Each structure stands twice: as C-alpha cells, then as structure tokens.
Amino acid sequence: MNARALMFQGTGSDVGKSLIVAGLARAYSNRGLIVRPFKPQNMSNNAAVTPDGGEIGRAQALQARAARVAPSVHMNPVLLKPQSDVGAQVVVQGRSRGNAKASEYQTLKPALMAAVLESYELLRTDADLVLVEGAGSASEINLRAGDIANMGFSRAADVPVILIGDIDRGGVIASLVGTRAVLPEDDAAMIRGFLVNRFRGDPALFAAGMEEIARRTGWAALGLIPFFPDARRLPAEDALGLEAAALAKPGAKLRIAVPILPRIANFDDLDPLEAEPSVEVIRLRPGTALPGNVDLVILPGSKSTIADLEDLRRHGWDIDLAAHVRRGGRVLGLCGGYQMLGRSIADPDGIEGPPATVPGLGLLDVDTVLTGEKRLVAVTGTAAGVPFSGYEMHMGVTEGPGRARPFALIDTEGPEGAVSEDGRVIGTYAHGLFTEDRQRAHWLASLGAAPSTLAYEAGVDETLDALAAHLERHVDLDRLLVLAAG
Template identity: 60%
Template sequence: MAALMLQGTGSDVGKSVLVAGLCRALVRRGLSVRPFKPQNMSNNAAVTIDGGEIGRAQALQAIACRVQPHSDFNPVLLKPQADRTSQLIVHGKVRGTLGAANFREARRPLLDEVMQSFRRLEQDCDVVVVEGAGSPAEINLRAGDIANMGFARAAGVPVLLVGDIDRGGVIAAIVGTRAVIDPDDAAMIRGFIINKFRGDPILFEDGYRQIEALSGWKGHGVLPWVAAVARLPSEDAVILERDGRPGRRDRLLVACPIIPRIANFDDLDPLKAEPAVELVMVPPGRPLPAEAALVVLPGSKATIADLAAFRAEGWDIDLRAHVRRGGHVLGLCGGYQMLGRSIEDPEGIEGPAGRVEGLGLLEVGTRLAPHKVLREVGGIALGARLKGYEMHMGVTRRSAGVLPFVRFDDGGEDGAVDPSDRIFGSYVHGLLAEGAFRAALLHRLGAASDGLDHGQRVDAALDELAQAIERHLDVSAMVELARASGSRTA
C-alpha cells in the first residue's frame, strides 16, 4: 500500500535502470515490490504472463522484483510505426492506432485504465516503484498527461527527480524544472537524485547543496557510474547511435543494420556480452562491413517501410555480397519477413494496402494480418535448446521442401533455413539469450561461446546495481516517502 515515482529532467537520464535497481534493492530488504510505468513509448517489448505485452524496461524491472511480467506493469504502451503514427497497446492488447494529431485527446480517457492497473498492484505488494516518461519539464505536453505529473497527482504518489550529471548542466536541469512546472506539480516532488557521476563526489558537494537551496528539494544521494548497467538491456534506441565501424580484429564480427523502426534490439545483447564477439550496430550511411561473419536483420515495427529503407541504404547489395562470400544471415521477426520472397499487406496494417518484393534469400512468403501473436515458446534449433517469445502481426509460410529453423516442444515449427544452411529466419525473440543455442550458433561461425545463459548475467548485474544504490542513495528515506503516500491514500 505504498508507492514512489521516479521522474527525470529529460529522456535517457537513467530512470528505467534506477527503477530496476531500486526494485531489486527493496526486494533484497525483504519487501514485495512491483514496477509500474503508466505510459511508455517503445518498440522494445516483452510478452507477459497474462498473454499481453509491455515495454521491455518494465519486463527488466519485473525480473528485478523477481516476479513474472504482467500487463498491469505498463498499462499503456505506444509503439511508433510509419507515417507519424503509433500502435496503441492498452492492458497488453492492441487497441488501435494513434496519430500525432489526435494523441493528446486520445490519451485523456486512458487515465482511468492506468489507475485501474495501479490500484490492483497496490493491493498486491508492499511497494510500487513507478517510472515516469520523458520529463515533467515538457510543459507543452502537460495537458492531459498520464505519464508524469498527471498520474502522480491522480494517484497521490510522491516523486523524486532524476538528473544525469554525465551529460552536463544537471544543476540547471533540476532547478530549471522547478522553475517551469506548475506549483502544484512541484509540490509532488520531494527530492532529487544525481545519476551517472564520474570522479570524486567531493567535487560536487557545493553543487549538490546549491541544488537543494535553489530548488527547495532534498537530495537523496549521488549515484556513481555503475559498470554493471552495461550488462542490462536498454529500451532506448539512442544507445544504438554509434560509429558503426568494426573495432577489435581478433574477434568474430557480427553486424546489425540500424533500420529506422528497429524493434526488440535487446535480442542482440547476449552476443554483445560474448568475449569472442564484436557486435557492430551499423547506422545509416555506413555499409555492412565486408569482414562480418554474421549479419543479423533485427525486428521491425514497420517491416515494409524498413525494408524500403534497407534498400535505400544499399544494404541489400551489401547483404548479397556477404552471402556470396560465404557469410551467415539471421533474420529475427521483421528481419525474417524481409528475407522472404514477398510481404503482402492486403488490409493496410502498416500503411497503404499492397505487396512488396522481399530480399529473396529464403523461400517463404509473408501475409500481414491484424491479429498479433503473443506467446512464450521453447524448442530445438541448430541441435540445441532455446526458449523465447513470439510477438508479430503476420503469417509466414515456407515453400514446399524448405526446412524449419525451430521445432517447438508442442510439435509446431517456426522459421526457415536455406539450402546452404547459412541463412536462417525465425519469429522467436530472445533465442540468443539461451547459452546452449548461442554456443551452437557461434560454433558454426568458428568461435567459442562462454555458454552462459544471459539471464544469469542480467540477474547478477541487477544485484550489483542494487548494492551501489544502497551504498550511495538514501534508500531508507525513499521507503519512508513511499509509505507516507500509502498512509495518505488509505
């Protein structure tokens, strides 16, 4: 019957990771904890135990709480797609499409459904840790807000404001937020946290006190840069914006193009963590590296539009050259659809109805459909066990004689393999997290795997983050704030 909300001075200040770390810290104190994000906007999503989907960050936070992901953890999810529109997911299910023009009006009625989820969670645990979206300082978006102060005031939940000192200007970011937001909104903020500090914290003591004096908010600590965070999945595509050039030449090179509407790119995190692998995310304007042993075509929220962008970059030419050189290709979900002969969209799921030619590297054809497949799966591929989840709108059929990539435990089949046994496609997200499957794949490419299940890495990183939060932040004060909110709303 208690709750605390973390909001940020901007996007990518570390709210999602801090919520995950705080959840794990509270669990380690013996509390029953649930994560909550009223509204999220992300194409990185996860399947829930109740057959829905939520933002990937809330799935990580559920792991931190040691509970199964549930659609109540993220009742409103917006998944950006083509033509300035977003797919609207409410309580885990597709409800329609929102455009930029009707976004503000359409979200207002969703507050009641957000509150329904929140009240259920309140009754189910000791503490709910809530994550905001963007920043309350975006006062142009305040009317009808359900993600930040609109929710905090409706639910009576106190807020801590997170500032990212690594990007600079953290004093102005926190004090400036105090200056521009509505006084009643400012009254919901009970303190601040400084995140991502590098160096000697003594050097920031004066700045810390100046923020307290100028904002009137109490500081709850300075969290240093925590190396373990790099081992956690990220929800924001901003982390993909990097050079795109290969680095270490003594590692197996895996390349993945950054398509405009890339989805579930955390599928690749287990490869990034492999000591023998160099993962390169290739941005627009760069060719796919010729020395790559494996090219991964990732998931997409708008497969047809992303296929057009892939071709516009000339990556289709690079990919064919890669295949001629004997390279391997793995297509995941939307990437699997792209590898086929064609993609049909007779009902206009992604835009105008029509049909486009695929890359023609697998003898399969895809027909998009309004029903979204959401389910957890397990099976065998490359002679090794795997598990993961499906999340797609469309049916892909193999031509006669084409072998499946995965044989599921329930007797079903998924994906396709080309005759050379070097090009694979599958709808299964998360398959690379399984140590046995990843080891089998890397063995084919001539590299050794550490064989660890990625979930073990993530869980250990959450414990390290929780320990850092306990050392550097006033967790006890946060618990008292949360409990005070429960006593006021009881």
Template identity: 55%
Template sequence: MARALMFQGTGSSVGKSVLVAGIARAFRRKGLKVLPFKPQNMSNNAAVTKEGGEIGRAQALQALACGVEPSVHMNPVLLKPQSHIGSQIIVQGKVWGQAKAREYQSIKPQLMPYVLESFERLSKEADIVLIEGAGSASEINLRESDIANMGFAQAVQAPVILIGDIDRGGVIASLIGTHTVLPLEDLKLIKGFIVNKMRGDPTLFTDAMQWISQKTQWKNIGLLPHFPQLSQLPAEDAADLKSVVHSQQKGKLVMSVLLLPTIANFDDFDPLKYEDNVQLNFIEIGDVIPKNSDVIIIPGSKTTIADLEALYQTGWDVDIKAHLRQGGYVMGICGGYQMLGTEISDPYGIEGDTRSIQALNLLSFSTILDRSKILSEVKGHLFMNDAECCGYEMHLGETRHHEHYKSFAILENGRAEGIVSENGKIIGTYLHGIFQGDDARKALLNYFGSKESSINFSDQVENTLDQWADHIEYSLDIAAMLSESV
C-alpha cells in the first residue's frame, strides 16, 4: 500500500488544488509514482476519464502533473451544482442521484464505501497518494458525516498538512482558529502547515510563521510566495474567471465568453490565455457584452434552461443579435450550442420545473433533454481546412436539426457533429476542449480573423507545471512533507 499525505485548507479557494498538482510534480521528479485523490469535489468544471466517467477538472490537472491518465477513482464523489434543485451527485464517474444541501448530509455515509474503495485501488498502484480536502477543515457542524476532510483522514489515518491563504487576510487567525475548534483526535493528524500566496517581502512574516508553529506545535512547512503564472493553469471555480476587459488592444481578436450562472467546463478557454493575438474577456451577468467583441462564446452550462432564462433577463439575447447583424461571430459550446436553436425541452424535469423554453432562434433545430448522459472522448476533422480536432462530449439531450446545415466536424466514426450557419457566422458544437488541440485552435482563430497561432498548448501547460514545482521546491520543505507521509 502507498504512503498517503492529505492537504486540507482553512477555507475554500486557498490554493489546495494547484498546490497538490505542484507537489505531485515535485515528488514525481524524485522518482516516486504519485497519484492524486480527492474524496469529494464540488465543481461544474469536469473532465472525461479513460473509463468514460467524469471527475473534477482539478484532479485531471493533478493527474497530468503526476504523468498518468485521469481515473474516476481520483475523485469518487463529484457534486455538480444545478441551480435551485441542488447538486447532481456523480459517484465513481457516473450519475448517482441529486440532492439539496441538507439532504446530502444524510446521504454522505452511503458514499463513504465508494470513497474508501477508490482510495484503496489507488493505494495499490502508487508509492504515495496525495489527498486533497474540500472546503474548510474546521467545519465542525458537518463533521459527523464528513467524507471530505477529517472524516476521511481519520478513516485512513492520513497525516494532514493544513494550508492557509495570506492573500485573503486573517491567515494567522484562520490557522489558530482551526487548531482551536478541532477535537483532539483530529488535531493529532495535523503534522504541519503552509501559508500560501505571500505577496511582498516574505521576511515580514517570518516571526508569524514561528509563532503559529509554537502555538499549534505544527511543523512549519513553509511560506509560499505568490506565483502569477498559475493563472495560466485551469481554474476550478468560475469565480476565478471574473476578469473583464472592455478595451480592445490593437491587432487582437476580441473573444468574449459569457459567464452563465452555472457555467460548466470553462477550462475550454484556457488555451486562449496563452495566445498573444487574442484578448479573452469573461463577461459577468448584468454586464453589457463589449461592442468591440469579434466573437461571442456561449459556453457549456450545468442547467441550460435556467442559464438561458438568466441570459434573457440580462438582455444578452439583444446584444447577441445586434452583434450578428454587425457581422460578428457567435459560437455555442454544449449547452451554449443548445441555446442557439428554437427550443429546449425538459420533459422529465431533469433540470427543474420548467419543461420547455424558447431558445435564441438563431438556427433551426431543437433539443430534448433526456436521462442518459453522453460521456466520450472524440477525434475528427473540422469543417475549415480539414484541421484535426480532439475533445470530449459531456451532455444530456438530443439535438434535432430541422434544416440542412454544414457540420462543424466529422468525427472518426463518420458521424457529423455540430452545425455552421449558411453565412458561416454562427457555430454550434458539443465538443468540449476544442481549443486545446493546436491544429484546431489555429484553424478556428484564423477563421475568426486572428493572426496565425504558434503556441503548443500542452508544452505550455507542462512548462508551467515544472516552473510551479521549481517554485514549491525552493520555498517549501519537501523533505519534511515526505517524512510525514505514512
């Protein structure tokens, strides 16, 4: 059985996911076979695995850092928020059910056997398993049925490193507060702490690090300076995408992505961050879509009907139609694709009480949501330049075209995928990750009017992970973390 080391946080968004990815890369470079594990995740940013299941995108990034294929067992419980009806529960890659927050607390004990089974599988295949907690370690109100933090750590007797985020403020109080509220049996598992995202002179916090260590008796693993390049790696939370730029930089293709309330798989747009010739905007609900946009992208959605209603309420439908009249491009991906048609119907109430909604009526097709979920990796060729493409499908629903349109892509199995309007200005596709393949991204950007792309996206991500691991090795006590793993 592998050694294990768990990383928990004083709160959400303290940097656990990318920190585990960086530490995994650092351990891997020491010759260890490392595997990531997160018992329970909550995110609509998901990845398709080799088994045909889905896990949180953060665990797919961690698998990449480890140099292995993602597996459903790396994130056995994934909660996908679905607006007012609660969250969809994914267990070992497949839809298990749905529940609202209070109801879910009574369900969690049923899920612990799946979590332990997945952890045991990984433990047989690795030298060390790096475990990521969820939310805050100090949620004592949820401790009784916990499967994500101390409840899991106790079940497998995993030593814990606690992470605090100095960038959020109050990091001393959050670390000491966690020490204060946790019961003694849980405190015994915490072996050390890390303070993350330090900006400015790190020597200003040296005394504080020593004081925290003395007060808690936890080992000081290190103070980790802010690392700006992390913005190039996939974000787990849509809140991290709220960076809106309305001024056009000369010579750049302006691509504006609509931040729908339950936006899903927003890592689709990560490759565009690396493109020097692209200005990528994320537009929040309530903001006007910039008039200088060359391309408006309607992204994937976990609750397509509710997000379409929000789109109408904020007036984006008017902006989109005006944009098209002025010769701009519109691209819909997955749920965004479904919104381009005439109607979306939900006869089984999968997404909520609304059984049907009029879509944007930009193209003549309709979508019926059903209970079966399509999860598959695909390859093929795009309609423009016959460029090779790859990606994955992750959606509910069958889309029926009422008129003949050019296909967006032809897949390896010969199936026509997606749709392109007669004038070429509107594109719809179910393919997530379409910008990640270099040939496909180059072809799409050229089609939209950008200068030629020259980046290799996978190399860029690998280089960023290596630089992040270098940064971690320089700032943190890697040897101490290895010595604490059991």
C-alpha cells in the first residue's frame, strides 16, 4: 500500500498541531480511510505505554485513538523526556537510549534520522494516509542542520507540509509571513498551504488577512478554524496545558490539591478528576501554600523524583503536607509521588543525577532504589475491590513494611502499592486510575461526594467526534487529500 502523507508544522509551539492532527485522524477515519499518526520527534513527559511495551508521547496515543488504531512505538520514534533545564532522556522507538544534554543531542540527530525514516516506512505499509506532526516551530533555522522534526524530515521523506498559525496569541500574519521570509527556498517549497487556528469572532473580519497571507507567501489558504472550547476535555500534550487557568466550580463538593512541580510527568492522570462537576482541582504553584481545607492531596508523577522532591521542600509543601495529614487529610502518591512518600530514595547509579540517597517524606513505610531498567506495562486489577485499568511507567523498585498493606491487586502480578497504617496515605505505580469510571466513583464516594454520572472515556470519544465535525466545517479536507497525494 502506498500511503499518502501530509505534515503539519507550526509557526511555534502550542499552536494546536496535536489537536488538529487528532481531529483530522478522526475525520478521515470516519470517511473509511486507514489513518496513522506520526511525529518524528516529540518532547514531553506526558507519555503512554504501547501494547508492545514501549512508550510514545501521549498526544500520539490520543491521535491513534482518534484514528481507531492501537498506538505503536513507530508513531513517535524519538521521544525526549526532559529531566532538567538542559538535559533529557532519549527514547528511540519506545526504548530509553540514555540521557543527553541539549548540546549533545544535536550531534545525535543525524544518526536518529535512520530510526525515524524506518518507523515512517513501517507505518506507511498498512495505511491509506499518514498524518505527520512537526515539533516546535518550522522557523527555527538555528536548529535546521541535522533536523529530524520539521523540514529535515519533510525533505528526507518527501512529505508536503501544511503550516499552522495561532491567531489567539496575536501576530498570526507576521508569524506566517515571517516563517516564509526566514525559510530557505527549498524548505519553503515543501509548504503547500496554511491554516489559521483558534479564531474568535466574525470570520469575515479576517478574510482580508487570509488573502494577504496567501499573497505574501504564495501558499494556499486552507482554513480559518474557530476556537474549539471542548479541547480542554482532551489530554494536553505537555506541561504548557497546565498553565491554563482551572475552571471555576462554585458548586464543587470536593477540593483536591496538586503541587505542580517542575518535572511533572503523566499529569493527564488529573484530567478525569477535573472533568467531574463536583470536584475542584487546585493546582498549587510555587509560593502558594497548601489550603487547609482540601479533601485530598495528590503527588503526581515526576521525570526526576529526587529533584522534584527537593523543589517540594523548597516551597514548604512538605510542611504543609505533614500538617494536612495531622488534621486527618488524605494523600495519594502516583509513581514518582509514591516514591516521595516513602522513607528514602536511593540513586546509587546516578540515573537522575549524581549518586545519592535522600530522605523521603516519611508518610509511607517504604524505601525506593532507582534502577536503570524502566518498567513499561499495561495493568488491570482491583483497588478496594473495584476494577481499574491503567499502566506503569517508572524506574525504581519500592519495598518495605508498608507493602504488606497493598493498595491494589494486579491481575497478573498480585499486590501493588502501599498504604499507611491509618489508611489515609496511599502510594501506587498505577497511572490512569481515574479514567475508569467505577474506580473514580469509588474515590469520590469515599471522600463524601455524591455518586458520579460522568462517563469519562466515552466523553473523550464524543469530543474527538465533535472536533472532527468542527474541522470538516472549517477546513478543506478534500483539498488536503489532494495535496497529500503529492
């Protein structure tokens, strides 16, 4: 099968590339096409486990769901998971290849192109259409040498490009025309057209703007896409999604506080809770104290547990958390948060930094030793007798007397996690707990909330269908298919 392909690049980060690819994947799937999403290089600590035991960016997993296919490591062959301001773990075709500083990674990119092109060709073998997502900005000409994420891939694989600009942040004419101005001619020739995303107001008021962009760039105007408010119901690609203000919920019965730490990972664990009308999720920013009247504190996953634990202490949240527990409050640690709740975290091999052993928060009677082998596995089981399904994605082994009081029973492996003697502090490596409606309803009921009627997973699919219909109305999908044919 000789699949058609089209690449969507942006004038900058967070212009809506991931969302548009997801919506198009659902729209073309609805038309009966076999669609595969593909992102050559992604940078995100929000990852998903694939059926073959690898990991890819969460956005590509959502795009696979939109296309109604199982996620594959080949949909995101290079995944960078930031561990510090200057370094990241490098994951290639689902498996960690170690860590690299930004300057070191630039020298790795040419060698990684082979893996990128191999994965792309594998996806093409059983697809009608491959929708490719770029990364960051198409105009980062300072990074063009050895590029595998944007024009470097487009040129190597001969995939035409659609450029996306975001009018909501302002300056969309300048960003699109400016991209044309700085791109080398051979790169600019790969761009067939442009989309303007997140428009608010009367489209007629920007008709002249679309015409002017087309005149100055020579690219076809393919759609002015109105703002899609239900995008908040879909998992965000990266931590930029956490910067948006939380929705006010004056009628909320439960308050859940979450410290937002610099290296937060797999934060989409929070999405089902934020979707609950009766739940207010309070995102604690640095300099903000833990409120004294919250029902539950969640310590989320972390890409660098020891460093994030240090930040938690720097902001005084360890003191606030201890006071919360003394008042009878409840705490849930997920993955890295679970590790923080124990007595100690040892990193003898220097996986996260210099070899060290640091004291944990001491709220669970367990100790963690970080190891080089990453556990990547889908899990099903029960917690408090209620079913759940999710996944584990972590480095490290956690043991101790607290494990005699497990949080869950995994179907294939037995006891998992730990619970404090009074039952108020829980740690688990299981991500995705709250996407299971019955498990989430159990948690809310145990905290005193009314029964939940939210069908979270069904809501995600409904939103993808609505997004597909939204794009059908405002984008020339037939012309995109013609362009994809080359």
